[in-house]
Amino acid sequence: MRLVVIGGVAAGLSAAARARRIDKSLDITVLEKGDWISWAACGLPYYIGGQTKSLDDLVRYTPEQFARERNITVRTRAEAAVIAHSRREVVLNGGEKIHYDRLVIATGARPALGGIEGIEQKHIFTLNTLSDARRLREFICARRPRTAAVIGGGYVGLEAVEALRANGLKVTLISKDSRILGRGDATLTNAVTAQLERFGVEFRTGTIVRKIDSIPHDLVVLATGFKPNIEIAADGGIEIGRTGAIRVTERMETNLSGVFAAGDCAEATHLVTGRAAYIPLGTTANKMGRVAGACAAGARESFPGVVGTLIVRVCGLGVGMTGLAPGQAKSEGFDVVSTVIEAPVRPGYYTEYHGSQKTQIELVADRKTGRLLGGTVIGDEGVAGRVNVIATALHARIKVDEFAQFDFAYAPPFAPVWDPLLIAAQQLEKLL
Amino acid sequence: MRLVVIGGVAAGLSAAARARRIDKSLDITVLEKGDWISWAACGLPYYIGGQTKSLDDLVRYTPEQFARERNITVRTRAEAAVIAHSRREVVLNGGEKIHYDRLVIATGARPALGGIEGIEQKHIFTLNTLSDARRLREFICARRPRTAAVIGGGYVGLEAVEALRANGLKVTLISKDSRILGRGDATLTNAVTAQLERFGVEFRTGTIVRKIDSIPHDLVVLATGFKPNIEIAADGGIEIGRTGAIRVTERMETNLSGVFAAGDCAEATHLVTGRAAYIPLGTTANKMGRVAGACAAGARESFPGVVGTLIVRVCGLGVGMTGLAPGQAKSEGFDVVSTVIEAPVRPGYYTEYHGSQKTQIELVADRKTGRLLGGTVIGDEGVAGRVNVIATALHARIKVDEFAQFDFAYAPPFAPVWDPLLIAAQQLEKLL
Numbered sequence: 001m002r003l004v005v006i007g008g009v010a011a012g013l014s015a016a017a018r019a020r021r022i023d024k025s026l027d028i029t030v031l032e033k034g035d036w037i038s039w040a041a042c043g044l045p046y047y048i049g050g051q052t053k054s055l056d057d058l059v060r061y062t063p064e065q066f067a068r069e070r071n072i073t074v075r076t077r078a079e080a081a082v083i084a085h086s087r088r089e090v091v092l093n094g095g096e097k098i099h100y101d102r103l104v105i106a107t108g109a110r111p112a113l114g115g116i117e118g119i120e121q122k123h124i125f126t127l128n129t130l131s132d133a134r135r136l137r138e139f140i141c142a143r144r145p146r147t148a149a150v151i152g153g154g155y156v157g158l159e160a161v162e163a164l165r166a167n168g169l170k171v172t173l174i175s176k177d178s179r180i181l182g183r184g185d186a187t188l189t190n191a192v193t194a195q196l197e198r199f200g201v202e203f204r205t206g207t208i209v210r211k212i213d214s215i216p217h218d219l220v221v222l223a224t225g226f227k228p229n230i231e232i233a234a235d236g237g238i239e240i241g242r243t244g245a246i247r248v249t250e251r252m253e254t255n256l257s258g259v260f261a262a263g264d265c266a267e268a269t270h271l272v273t274g275r276a277a278y279i280p281l282g283t284t285a286n287k288m289g290r291v292a293g294a295c296a297a298g299a300r301e302s303f304p305g306v307v308g309t310l311i312v313r314v315c316g317l318g319v320g321m322t323g324l325a326p327g328q329a330k331s332e333g334f335d336v337v338s339t340v341i342e343a344p345v346r347p348g349y350y351t352e353y354h355g356s357q358k359t360q361i362e363l364v365a366d367r368k369t370g371r372l373l374g375g376t377v378i379g380d381e382g383v384a385g386r387v388n389v390i391a392t393a394l395h396a397r398i399k400v401d402e403f404a405q406f407d408f409a410y411a412p413p414f415a416p417v418w419d420p421l422l423i424a425a426q427q428l429e430k431l432l
Numbered sequence: 433m434r435l436v437v438i439g440g441v442a443a444g445l446s447a448a449a450r451a452r453r454i455d456k457s458l459d460i461t462v463l464e465k466g467d468w469i470s471w472a473a474c475g476l477p478y479y480i481g482g483q484t485k486s487l488d489d490l491v492r493y494t495p496e497q498f499a500r501e502r503n504i505t506v507r508t509r510a511e512a513a514v515i516a517h518s519r520r521e522v523v524l525n526g527g528e529k530i531h532y533d534r535l536v537i538a539t540g541a542r543p544a545l546g547g548i549e550g551i552e553q554k555h556i557f558t559l560n561t562l563s564d565a566r567r568l569r570e571f572i573c574a575r576r577p578r579t580a581a582v583i584g585g586g587y588v589g590l591e592a593v594e595a596l597r598a599n600g601l602k603v604t605l606i607s608k609d610s611r612i613l614g615r616g617d618a619t620l621t622n623a624v625t626a627q628l629e630r631f632g633v634e635f636r637t638g639t640i641v642r643k644i645d646s647i648p649h650d651l652v653v654l655a656t657g658f659k660p661n662i663e664i665a666a667d668g669g670i671e672i673g674r675t676g677a678i679r680v681t682e683r684m685e686t687n688l689s690g691v692f693a694a695g696d697c698a699e700a701t702h703l704v705t706g707r708a709a710y711i712p713l714g715t716t717a718n719k720m721g722r723v724a725g726a727c728a729a730g731a732r733e734s735f736p737g738v739v740g741t742l743i744v745r746v747c748g749l750g751v752g753m754t755g756l757a758p759g760q761a762k763s764e765g766f767d768v769v770s771t772v773i774e775a776p777v778r779p780g781y782y783t784e785y786h787g788s789q790k791t792q793i794e795l796v797a798d799r800k801t802g803r804l805l806g807g808t809v810i811g812d813e814g815v816a817g818r819v820n821v822i823a824t825a826l827h828a829r830i831k832v833d834e835f836a837q838f839d840f841a842y843a844p845p846f847a848p849v850w851d852p853l854l855i856a857a858q859q860l861e862k863l864l
Contacts, residue, residue, distance in 0.1 A: 385817010
């Protein structure tokens, strides 16, 4: 029995490794169109920013390791061109046919660059692959650019801004939306805008760039979002969901029996709305990949979905979010109540640490059911932890009045007696 | 209608303030036996350690503020001696009688010192009140002691050790149990023991101190636990629970109608075991106080209980726990499965921060139901956040296989792609 996996990064390799753990006898082949496998796309901005010294550090495994340690064949420069499911064959670009019994599609995503003219120029970059990052870093070192524009107010754009500022460039962030991170959230946008201003970053919102030449900067990074690589899947008869990504069951199976999809090419259920969403992220890709691999190897596992958790550092400021922003919740038909609080992260009498001693928290709930729908956490400390607490509450469908009583850790070096999460929940309770 | 509150610290003042918010016309009197109100007991070790400069910083409100801002009468040096419920009277030590319609008992706790001889000496201290802390600090400054012993391996003992080390003393920690923090947890004990060794603290376990003179140290801190102040309640006909603290309903009401209890003198339901527990902590006291005050003022609120969350810093190391340790869970009749993992708190390629890049996590579950029962988190970073995530999962009665799929925040400056919590949960899943 042969499992073929298309894609040798997060989801694909998670699937292959997990399938091997479940079935020692499976014949497993991974097809990767690029030169490298198992590299950390999320690390690219930090290679530009200098926190990661070498691109090699971003590559975790080699094909040789997969062969030796897991008995998995990994082929690089092997681009799948056709999925012929009736014959259970993947046809490579060069014409070679590879038989499969089970197939995992983990073709990932590519930058969505639609409609911008002039992007083929030498000073234009995306930040999607190791080659992209190498080219950008070399350009910065060789050309010493002084100004940069980043197009796109998503997390990649914000990470690129921080990385370019760390290189001493004067940076302009250009976003087509008036609000950032695709959440339409005013609180979030205001906090990030203030932080960008503090770091001398010009932020132009509501600006659609049609021609690169209209932006007179020494360097431009395009961070205009992702497009799932679904073409060979769609051509092979695999169903695409409303989001434009591959539709999968909880077992990560597509409409074709024995064909699974995982990672940035696939949809996931948003557990707050109950509907399919396209939120391509490394964590989700790994989780989906594990389940796809397990199920492809015959196990019964499932991936219920995501709650939309995201964290990004903006010029040193931690910005995390999960679930729905107030506007998103409203569009989903909820009767939205929300609150924003700012509260200290330690008791006032505890003076050991410097930096902002406050964190800002936005909580969103449904008035009808009292259920928590989402939250945003902004601050210098404890952002990931507090976002993860809210994410856990969303997974568990917790109500605000329950949340307001939760038994959180307290000691002066770590938190105030009323954790900011509890203060936010109490505040929100009053509005329900 | 008059509400009388016995006790002017965390629970008592929370109750009074909350009652006022609910009923503007209530006549509210708080009776505090000591000189100060509204002081942060949890801050005392940090005054000794130097992170809090002045004892005044630990006092949040004065009686005058309560009178002016909330129209609440706060009487200090007013010690309640008798509760005469048939006459709805509190009798003060001096004989004065104070009528109540509703009563909140928030008498707190005192150090449990049972059976140690010689504790009246000048070099012996507890760390329970502002006066205790002042006397200890003055002793350290005036006498320049070189060695100290701390008796008690609970969180107060561990905080006292850190504070005394910060003053340059050679410290010995003496615990009657072989394991610390009253959880019988080997993982926790080993990690804390290693940290104490690193800081040159001698740790003597399984040692019961009967005579102070058997300990040849310049200074001794007694941190042998707390005893709830329940005597006047018990004498007044109020029921005491199996734990030795005052038994209350979810509304914080005692067996006497209209008489509430809250804080360190009262029990709370442990939501993992479903049984009453005595875990006196500032956070819980505040939450109980709020609910007691609300209900005393006629509102319908409830405090469901705690999950046993605790965090303590041990010579710089963060040590957090929630729910049940493996041995505790076993005693409660669960079919216990547990695992301990150590995992990095950021991707290996992200090199910006120093310090230990790892955290240790223990998760405990019930084999029969798959339900998470508890967890311990130890490390330099992110301890409170991860403990709070586990606490949230305990409140929500989450199963390990659900937890292992949760959508936690990921970006290289904040966390690795598989958060240590997910790694621990996956590991535990394999054992179920």
